[in-house]
Amino acid sequence: MNPKRLLAVTLGILTAIGGFVDIGDIVATSESGARFGLAHTWVLLVGVVGICVYAEMAGRVAAVSTRPVFDLVRERLGPRVALVNLAGSYLITLATLAAEIGGVALALQLLSGTHYLLWMPAVAFTLWLALWRVRFETLERVFGLGGLTLVVLVVGVFWLSPDMPALREQALTFAPPAGENWPTYSFMAIALFASAVTPYEVFFFSSGGVEERWTRKDLLVARVNVFVGFPLGGLLAFGFMATSAIVFHPVDVEVDTLGQAVLPAGLAFGQVGLGLAILGVFAATFGAAMETGLSAGYTVAQYFGWSWGKYLRPRRAARFHTVVLVSILLAVAALLTTIDPVQLTEYMLVFSAVVLPLTYVPILIVANDRGYLGDKVNGRLANTLGVIYLVVVVAAAVAALPLIVMTGMGG
Amino acid sequence: MGARRWATGVAIVLALVWGGAGYLVTRPTTFHDYRVTAVDAARSAYNALATARIAGTARLDRRVTEPYLESVLADSREALAGAAKRFAGESPPDARTAAMRDELGPMLVRASAALDGLENAGDDAALRAALGPVAEAADEVDGFLEAHA
Numbered sequence: 001m002n003p004k005r006l007l008a009v010t011l012g013i014l015t016a017i018g019g020f021v022d023i024g025d026i027v028a029t030s031e032s033g034a035r036f037g038l039a040h041t042w043v044l045l046v047g048v049v050g051i052c053v054y055a056e057m058a059g060r061v062a063a064v065s066t067r068p069v070f071d072l073v074r075e076r077l078g079p080r081v082a083l084v085n086l087a088g089s090y091l092i093t094l095a096t097l098a099a100e101i102g103g104v105a106l107a108l109q110l111l112s113g114t115h116y117l118l119w120m121p122a123v124a125f126t127l128w129l130a131l132w133r134v135r136f137e138t139l140e141r142v143f144g145l146g147g148l149t150l151v152v153l154v155v156g157v158f159w160l161s162p163d164m165p166a167l168r169e170q171a172l173t174f175a176p177p178a179g180e181n182w183p184t185y186s187f188m189a190i191a192l193f194a195s196a197v198t199p200y201e202v203f204f205f206s207s208g209g210v211e212e213r214w215t216r217k218d219l220l221v222a223r224v225n226v227f228v229g230f231p232l233g234g235l236l237a238f239g240f241m242a243t244s245a246i247v248f249h250p251v252d253v254e255v256d257t258l259g260q261a262v263l264p265a266g267l268a269f270g271q272v273g274l275g276l277a278i279l280g281v282f283a284a285t286f287g288a289a290m291e292t293g294l295s296a297g298y299t300v301a302q303y304f305g306w307s308w309g310k311y312l313r314p315r316r317a318a319r320f321h322t323v324v325l326v327s328i329l330l331a332v333a334a335l336l337t338t339i340d341p342v343q344l345t346e347y348m349l350v351f352s353a354v355v356l357p358l359t360y361v362p363i364l365i366v367a368n369d370r371g372y373l374g375d376k377v378n379g380r381l382a383n384t385l386g387v388i389y390l391v392v393v394v395a396a397a398v399a400a401l402p403l404i405v406m407t408g409m410g411g
Numbered sequence: 412m413g414a415r416r417w418a419t420g421v422a423i424v425l426a427l428v429w430g431g432a433g434y435l436v437t438r439p440t441t442f443h444d445y446r447v448t449a450v451d452a453a454r455s456a457y458n459a460l461a462t463a464r465i466a467g468t469a470r471l472d473r474r475v476t477e478p479y480l481e482s483v484l485a486d487s488r489e490a491l492a493g494a495a496k497r498f499a500g501e502s503p504p505d506a507r508t509a510a511m512r513d514e515l516g517p518m519l520v521r522a523s524a525a526l527d528g529l530e531n532a533g534d535d536a537a538l539r540a541a542l543g544p545v546a547e548a549a550d551e552v553d554g555f556l557e558a559h560a
Contacts, residue, residue: 110482113477113479113481247465251465253457253465256458256490257462257483257486259482259483260462260483263462263469266469266474266479267469271473271474271476274476275476
């Protein structure tokens, strides 16, 4: 296959890696594996299908209308509804950005032994510089492909000589194991599902399609991005869940730090494996920081109708770049309060479940609008799956807050 | 009139929330509250010790790097210190919980000393020697969890 065509899927890979293996997801999936074994595997599968359904719609909207989803949401549903959407998704994106910057710094701490707070200013500056100066395609290729080194954990599943029948039984059990309860199991399921369908993923993906100047001719590229990238992201997340299920679940150890999450790679492959896993975490969290930083700029600029995007020179999209810079500064300010980045993003996962309908209802509406998509509106399958997932998303949103209270954030 | 009713309604809700929060913060600790705090602290301590033990053993086998081990031990130390602080912040309301305090308190102190030993181990022999007390402390806390969780 032509290498150029192969590289054309890096947008989907980067988006999916940001969605499935950012700092919060890494720790949440590892924690799930440690506490529940593989009993949440079905949630990952449901999440992968869900994000594929909606990312395909978002990619199609971007390719056919050559405009990003958020732009159309504002135009189609009016500024008031879009403002609610903007407020919800921007706040979650900003908090996630803070967590990702912290995640990059934590990965550097694991490599160097130097405390993550000391790395943070350098990480934030490098992130801003990359978003300001480096081409979009270069960023997505470097960090999208860099994140793929996390495949070491997927391979590690077989290297750690697990009890396969026991793992299979865990994966086919749709209930909490002994010693755990239903509310905690459900809380974790919602957190994992929300992490798979985080709002910024679809906004970033559709804006990225516009950055890459997708047109109707690129519908196939958009679909390949979705159907290769997102399942790959899900597979990497499964690597964290499964290796934690193998290493930590049998000895009843809970996982709540990045260091614990990558330890199975070291146990399987030694220092090389550990190094690859940390490199993958660095690339994935830096990629997610880029995604969230750009998404913050995209949503605000698209709402107000400003020029936006990395395909424009910074001088021509000054307000967009200012929003990105201010968002990074706000994120760093939040981290300098010494809030734990992992905890921050775990909170965000669950709160993002509450605002998911604000993102997905408008996308479904726009994807059915012939004024924008002509003959490329949703077919019966896309609408059926879209509505089914909308019900799931609303159910998750309704259940999230009571479960937060009942379980004390999954404790 | 509508605005006044709204204002009254909001004021009542705020007063109820405020009062409820005040009650929750100031209500006396019960046996159940204390047991939950103690079990949470023990679980955090067990997680910290067991992780330190796995990572330390992996370091002996050269499967992880020195900076990595330092980071993991720093996380374990932080988790253990947080658990000990939360546990110390709760007063036992009765004789049964006082016995629980007398049982877990010294365990947390021994756990902290065991982690100190691991953090200060300068070479492989010292690391190997330090893993013993960490394993003992982990087993001890695990026993507490089995009895009280």
